[in-house]
Each structure stands twice: as structure tokens, then as C-alpha cells.
Amino acid sequence: MKTKNNFSLQYIFINYALYIIMALMILAIGMMSPKFFSLRVLRDILMQSSTRIIVAMGCMYILVSGSADLSGGRTVGLAAVIAGSLAQKSDYYIKFWPNLPEMPLIVPIFAAILIGLIIGLSNGFVTAKLKVPSFLATLSVMMVAYGANQLYCNKAPNNSQPLGGFLKTFSELGTGSFLNIPYIVYIAIFVCIFQFILLTKTCLGREIFACGSNQEAARVSGINVFKIQMVTFALAGACYGLAGCLEAARTGSATSNYGNGYEMDAIASCIVGGCSMTGGVGNVFGVFIGVLIFNIINYGLTFIGLSSYWQWVVKGLIIIVAVSLDMRKYNKEN
Amino acid sequence: MKKTVLFILAIVMMFATVGTVTAEDKPLAGVVWYNFADTFIQNARQSLLNVAKADGTIEVTDADSNNDVATQTNNINNMFAQGVQYFVLNNLNTAAISDIVNQAKAEGVTTIFANTDSPSDEDFANYDDLYLVTSRATESGTIMGEAVAKYWEEHPEADRNQNGKLDYIMLYGFTWHYDTQVRAEYSIQALEDAGITTNRIGGEIIAEYNRGKAQEMVAALLANYSDDIDAIFSANDDMALGAIEALKAGGFFKDEKTFIPVCGVDATAVGVDALKDGTLLVTSLNNPVKLGKAIYKTMWLLENDQEVTTETLGLDGVEVEGHRIWISYTAITKDNVDDASYDINDAAF
Structure with missing residues (x-):
């Protein structure tokens, strides 16, 4: 693929469109308000991105394996509520489980990941075993999860x-920091590194990509497609569960409405970050940047005091520009 | 053969159940709420169901509009199709009030608009069996404005950038939402009535009543306007608490000097907790139990052919003006946190 042209401006622009757009955005916001170039802003953006990065990573497993997942947001919400209900002080006056003693930190985290896993495995089962298209399977599981969440929240007292x-x-888990970097940022980075290794350095990772590229071919060449689908949905569920727990810790609260719409943000971030909707393509770093771009838009536009209405318009336009430029990369290669 | 028998049996059983429901001759009230996921609505709903169950005069069935006008329209039609005697609407579609009143009139169903903006005088003149049970939404704004005005007068250092203006952030729920609009408008009105010049920072911050969103947006504004912000107003407690989290992360609420007045509405449990902690300045209670009871009592009075007046309703803080039934907000601060508690299982009316 490498030719003399590789170093031309056009090549750089097409291949690094995402990064150039991100840099331009930062530059534009910084020109309007120089305070944007500060460690505090960087820290804020990383912190706000961290739970979404974890959700997007979960979503990436699914997209790469060639399925779709709409259950992410509501799984985050259910996990947030379950983690929150197991992490209350004993003297809080409407304690969810009044007779439960104070739990060590590991309990809510473990419970949140577990519920994520259960939902993920249900998604996998409905998709891989019952052969319901993943879009519909996860939509239905999402409804069940949201309903279950409301029922759980509504429990007396x-x-x-x-x-x-x-x-x-x-709370410290969500708001505390080490070396001035929030814990949740470390956790998000850890999730990314784990995923990077799993997808690129292991046999399982290659099988996931193979399934996403062409499921029939993968099946014929001896890959257990059922297993791959179950594993990817389970991994995704665990990511959502973890994100839900951190979301509760970060905001200091949880309601049944938490996580609403996160799945769409996650899918959009994945696509902006270079994942293909049809499976088999995607890289962890691209998705990481995809999430950052969204959060820089959210944070930066509020930062400069742009009205919320305009934020939607600008957000939509940036996605169109970013993805259409990024797509030219593939067109060129073909 | 076995299957056919089972199928017929199932059908017969279904009809039998329907039969027993319709056999009871209780009047049916159909209630359409804007969103079950809204804490306040959920509490009002539970309260109404509890009161109805305990009393037993009127049976209540309800539906969730999922914060969507189209779903609400379907729910309305569904209630009329069910043949309800009373129709209670927690209306989302504020542009279509008159149309809905006309539809109810055509159906001949006694209609109560609940916790929403009022039908007009013409609507009331047009249809005799039309009622409104709602809180005085403007009061929730006024309570925030007055609390901040008081704080501003008692603390000269509250003008943090000494520009002679009260620089504030306004956290909106949804801009089209009636409560959001009046809370924003009347809080600032109260400040201006107290002779305070104000300056809004960051425009209309729409955080969709969501704690996480508010936290993120306030964090972003703080990074830019940290030395300017004098107060934060919020259309509900959840967003106010998100703002407080962001302020804490930005170095505020460490001691008296780093206090910033933050106001909310709803007096939720977590909100009251923040009052006790000394972070939230004020919130106000729109008592959902009172709403549930006032709706039921209105229907109960009508069912028993009695007039609806302040006296016949007999609920503390509830006033009747013609066919409009108003419920007062209660200001809740650190000093009267106990007034914020209510019991949704309390079925006395």
C-alpha cells in the first residue's frame, strides 16, 4: 500500500481526519476562551469521558462481532441502581435495604458487573440461540432491563x-484521584488496554473479528460462532455493568433513568472512531478518540457558553464531517 | 383435540375475568400521567392508587405517556374507549388543551387536569365538568429567588467578582416544560423585585432534569467562569445536586467562604440530605401525596354530588378558586427539614 504519495497533504488529511478535526475543535474553542488550555479542563473531559469510554468499549465488542446492541444504556441504569442500593450508609434514612449492613466496596462493584453479565448473556442467548436479529433481541432485553429497574426502584421504602x-x-471511587488523575480514568484506561490485548493479541480476538467479517466463512472454518456471540455479549454486558457502578459513584446518586441514551452515544462514538456497522472492523484507540471527540464537543460548547440548542446542531454537523472524511480513507483503499 | 379444549377453556376464562370486572358497578377513573420515571409523578400516582384502594368508592386505572405527546394522545383515546367516568390528565400537550377539553365534552366525561398548566377561562366556560388540580408552579420559582435574595443581602461577599450583579447559572429541565419555564422566570423575578441586578451565565443550560448532565455542564462552566458564579438555580433537586458535585470538585463547599447558594425544587430525599449537609440552600416541596389526595377527593366529592370548595376538600394548603384547585409549595431549608417528609401510604383524606 505504501507509495510515494503517502506523505502528501491529502494522504495525511484523509488518514488522520479524525485527529485533525479534534485538534481544530480544541484550537477553535481555545481561541474563543484561552482558559480551555488547562490541566483542569483536560482532567474534567477525561473524567466525563471515562464511563462513556467503558460503555463504548462494550459496544465495540458487539459491533466488531457483527451484531448491534441497543441495551447498553438501560443496562448502565440498572447496574447503577443495583450498585447504589448496595452502597448506602447504614444511617441513611431511606436506605434501600434497611437491614443490610454496610458493604465493602467490592460488593456493589461485583453486583453491578454481575447484573451486566446476566443481561449480556441474555442478549447473547436470544441472538445466538433463539436466532432473533441482534437489533431486536437487544431492544427487547433493554425493555426488560428498564422495566426491571423501575420495579426495583419502586420497592418500599x-x-x-x-x-x-x-x-x-x-463516592471516593467516582470522585477521588491518584496523582491528580481520577480513579475512574485509570479504570477506563485499564479497560481499553485489556480490550486492546484481547482483540489483537489473542486467538479469541481474531475469532471475534472473523465472525464480524463473515459469519458463514467463520463457521465453515471451524469457529464456534455461538460461543463467540455469547462471549462478546457477556464482555459487553460486563463493561456496561462496570460503567453503571462508576456512574453512580461519580454522580453520587442513581435513578431508574440513568444511562438513558448512552447506547446511541456509544454506537456513534464507535462509528466516528472507525468501527464498521457491518462488523469486522474497529480499533480500540479509534473508539477512545471517538468518545473524546463527543465529550470535547459537549464540554467545550458549554464551556464557551453556546446555547444548548446550537450544541445539537454543531454536534450533528461535526459527526457528519468526521465520518464522511473518515470514510474516504476506505473508498480510497478500494 | 386436547389443545382445542385447552384453548376454549382459556377463552372462557378470559371472558369470565372480564365479566367479573365489569360486573362491579364502581365508577372508573382513568388517569394519564406524563412519565412514570419522574419521581414526583410516581409518588403522586402511588398515593392516588393507595387512597382509591383504601376508600373503594372510585376505581382508578392509569397509563404512562412516557414523556411523549403521541403516546399521550393514544392513552387519552384508550381511556375514553374504556368508558371511564372520570378522566384525569397530567397533560404534556399544552398546545392542545382546548382540543382535549372539547374531546372530553363530546364524550361527556368529567375531566380533571392535574399538575399541569391551567385550561383557559374560555375552556372552563365551555365545559362545566372541567376541573384543574395543580400546584402553584410559580411559587417554586419565587421561593428560590427569595432565598437567594435573602442570602445576597446578608452576605456582601456573595458578589464574588464585585461587579454589583448577581451572576447566576440557570439549569433548565426541558425548555418546553411548563414547570421549567415558570421556575426560571419567577426565581429571577423575585430577585429583581428585591432590587438586585442579575446576569445569566452560559445561556439556557438544558440538563433535562438529569443529575449527571447538570454535573458535567456545570463543571464545564466552572472551568471558565469559576470566579464569577454567584448562585445556581435549578428546576429540580437532581440537577441542583449534580451542580453541587461539580462545585465540590471545583474546590467549593470546603468552608463558609467557599459556599455558593444552590437552589432546587422537589425536596427529594437526596435533596433534603444535601440541606442537612449545608450544601443546598433551599428546595421546595410540591407534596405528591397532597396532589394524589386532592385529585381523589375532588372526584369523591363530585361522585357524592357535593360542591368542591376549600372547606369540603379540607386539605391543608389546598385552595379552591371556582373549578381550579391550587396546592401550595412549601419552602424547605435546613431549619424545617421535617416538613419535607410525607407518607405515600397515608390514605386518609
């Missing part, structure tokens, strides 16, 4: 109140 009164250790 909570009666659909937002959950609060979290233990210090739990």
Missing part, C-alpha cells in the same frame, strides 16, 4: 426516589 447516601468509599 424507596418508592422510586433517587438513591443517595452512599458510603464514602463508594
Whole structure:
């Protein structure tokens, strides 16, 4: 593929469109308000991105394996509520489980990941075993998860109140930092590294890509497609569960409406980051940048005081520009 | 053969159940709520169901519009098709009030608009069996404005950039939402009535009543306007608490000097907790139990051919003006947190 032209401006522009757009955005916002170039802003954006990065990573497993997943957002919400209900101080006056003693930090985290896993495995089962198209399978599982969440939240004595009164250790997980970098940023980066290794350095990773590229070919060449689908949905579910737990810790509360719409943000970030809707293509770093771009838009436009209405318009336009430029990369190669 | 028998049996059983439901001669009230996921609505709904169950005069069935006008329209038609005697609408579609009133009139169903903006005088003149049960939404704004005005007068250092203006952030739920509009408008009105000049920072910050969103947006504004922000107004407690989280992360609420007045509405449990912590300045309670009870009591009075007046309703803080039934907001601060508690299982009316 490498020719003399590789170093031409056009080549650079097409191949690095995403990064150029991100740099231009940062530059434009910074020119309007120089305070944007500060460590605090960087820290804020990384912190706000971290739970979404984890959700997007989960979503990436699914997209790469050639399926779609709409259950992400509501799984985050259910996991947030379950983690929150297990992380309350014993003297909080509407404690979700009044007789439950204060739990060590690992319990809510573990419970959130577990519920994510269960939902993920249900998605996998409905898709791989019952042969329901993944779009519909995950849509249905999403509805069940949301309904279950509302039922759970409505349990007396909570009666659909937002959950609060979290233990210090739990809140610290979402708001504390080490070397001035929030814990949740470390966790998000750890998830990315894990995923990078899994997808690129292991046999399983190659099988996931193979399934996404061409499921029939993968099946014929001896890959257990059922297993791959179950594994990818389970991994995705675990990511959503973890993100939900962190979302509760970060905001200091949880309601049944948490995570609403996160699945669309995650899918959009994945696509902006170079994943293909038809499977088999995607890289962890691209998705990471995709999430960052969205959060820089969200953060930066509020930062300069642009009205929320305009933010939607600008956001939509940036996605169109970013993806259409990025697509030219593939057109060129073909 | 076995299957056919089972099928017929199932059909017979279904009809039998329907039969027993219709056999009871209780009047049926159909209630359409804008969104079950809204804490306040959920509590009002539970309260209404509990009161109805305990009393037993009127049976209540309800539906969720999922915050969507089209779903609400379907729900309305569904209720009329069910032949309800009373129709209660927690209306989303504020542009279509008159149309809905006309539809109810054509169906001849006694209609109560609940916790929403009022039908016009013409609508009331047009249809005799039309009622409104709602809180005085403007009060929730006024309570925030007055609390901040008081704080501003008592604390000269509250003008952090000393520009002589109260620089504030306004957190909106949804701009088209009636409560959001009046809360924003009347809080600032109260400040201006107190002779305070104001300046809004960051325009209309639409955080969709969502704690996480508000937290992120306020964090972004803080990074730019950290030295300017004097106060934060929020259309609900969740967004106010998100703002407080962002302020804490930005170095505020460490001591008295780093206090910033933040106001919310709803007096949720987590909101009251923040009042006790000394972070939230004020919130106000629109008591969902009172809403549930006022709706039921209105229907109960009508069912028993009694007039609906302040006296016959007999609920504290509820006033009747013609066919409009108003419920007052209660200001809740650190000093009266106990007033914020209510019991949705309390079925006395």
C-alpha cells in the first residue's frame, strides 16, 4: 500500500481526519476562551469521558462481532441502581435495604458487573440461540432491563426516589484521584488496554473479528460462532455493568433513568472512531478518540457558553464531517 | 383435540375475568400521567392508587405517556374507549388543551387536569365538568429567588467578582416544560423585585432534569467562569445536586467562604440530605401525596354530588378558586427539614 504519495497533504488529511478535526475543535474553542488550555479542563473531559469510554468499549465488542446492541444504556441504569442500593450508609434514612449492613466496596462493584453479565448473556442467548436479529433481541432485553429497574426502584421504602447516601468509599471511587488523575480514568484506561490485548493479541480476538467479517466463512472454518456471540455479549454486558457502578459513584446518586441514551452515544462514538456497522472492523484507540471527540464537543460548547440548542446542531454537523472524511480513507483503499 | 379444549377453556376464562370486572358497578377513573420515571409523578400516582384502594368508592386505572405527546394522545383515546367516568390528565400537550377539553365534552366525561398548566377561562366556560388540580408552579420559582435574595443581602461577599450583579447559572429541565419555564422566570423575578441586578451565565443550560448532565455542564462552566458564579438555580433537586458535585470538585463547599447558594425544587430525599449537609440552600416541596389526595377527593366529592370548595376538600394548603384547585409549595431549608417528609401510604383524606 505504501507509495510515494503517502506523505502528501491529502494522504495525511484523509488518514488522520479524525485527529485533525479534534485538534481544530480544541484550537477553535481555545481561541474563543484561552482558559480551555488547562490541566483542569483536560482532567474534567477525561473524567466525563471515562464511563462513556467503558460503555463504548462494550459496544465495540458487539459491533466488531457483527451484531448491534441497543441495551447498553438501560443496562448502565440498572447496574447503577443495583450498585447504589448496595452502597448506602447504614444511617441513611431511606436506605434501600434497611437491614443490610454496610458493604465493602467490592460488593456493589461485583453486583453491578454481575447484573451486566446476566443481561449480556441474555442478549447473547436470544441472538445466538433463539436466532432473533441482534437489533431486536437487544431492544427487547433493554425493555426488560428498564422495566426491571423501575420495579426495583419502586420497592418500599424507596418508592422510586433517587438513591443517595452512599458510603464514602463508594463516592471516593467516582470522585477521588491518584496523582491528580481520577480513579475512574485509570479504570477506563485499564479497560481499553485489556480490550486492546484481547482483540489483537489473542486467538479469541481474531475469532471475534472473523465472525464480524463473515459469519458463514467463520463457521465453515471451524469457529464456534455461538460461543463467540455469547462471549462478546457477556464482555459487553460486563463493561456496561462496570460503567453503571462508576456512574453512580461519580454522580453520587442513581435513578431508574440513568444511562438513558448512552447506547446511541456509544454506537456513534464507535462509528466516528472507525468501527464498521457491518462488523469486522474497529480499533480500540479509534473508539477512545471517538468518545473524546463527543465529550470535547459537549464540554467545550458549554464551556464557551453556546446555547444548548446550537450544541445539537454543531454536534450533528461535526459527526457528519468526521465520518464522511473518515470514510474516504476506505473508498480510497478500494 | 386436547389443545382445542385447552384453548376454549382459556377463552372462557378470559371472558369470565372480564365479566367479573365489569360486573362491579364502581365508577372508573382513568388517569394519564406524563412519565412514570419522574419521581414526583410516581409518588403522586402511588398515593392516588393507595387512597382509591383504601376508600373503594372510585376505581382508578392509569397509563404512562412516557414523556411523549403521541403516546399521550393514544392513552387519552384508550381511556375514553374504556368508558371511564372520570378522566384525569397530567397533560404534556399544552398546545392542545382546548382540543382535549372539547374531546372530553363530546364524550361527556368529567375531566380533571392535574399538575399541569391551567385550561383557559374560555375552556372552563365551555365545559362545566372541567376541573384543574395543580400546584402553584410559580411559587417554586419565587421561593428560590427569595432565598437567594435573602442570602445576597446578608452576605456582601456573595458578589464574588464585585461587579454589583448577581451572576447566576440557570439549569433548565426541558425548555418546553411548563414547570421549567415558570421556575426560571419567577426565581429571577423575585430577585429583581428585591432590587438586585442579575446576569445569566452560559445561556439556557438544558440538563433535562438529569443529575449527571447538570454535573458535567456545570463543571464545564466552572472551568471558565469559576470566579464569577454567584448562585445556581435549578428546576429540580437532581440537577441542583449534580451542580453541587461539580462545585465540590471545583474546590467549593470546603468552608463558609467557599459556599455558593444552590437552589432546587422537589425536596427529594437526596435533596433534603444535601440541606442537612449545608450544601443546598433551599428546595421546595410540591407534596405528591397532597396532589394524589386532592385529585381523589375532588372526584369523591363530585361522585357524592357535593360542591368542591376549600372547606369540603379540607386539605391543608389546598385552595379552591371556582373549578381550579391550587396546592401550595412549601419552602424547605435546613431549619424545617421535617416538613419535607410525607407518607405515600397515608390514605386518609
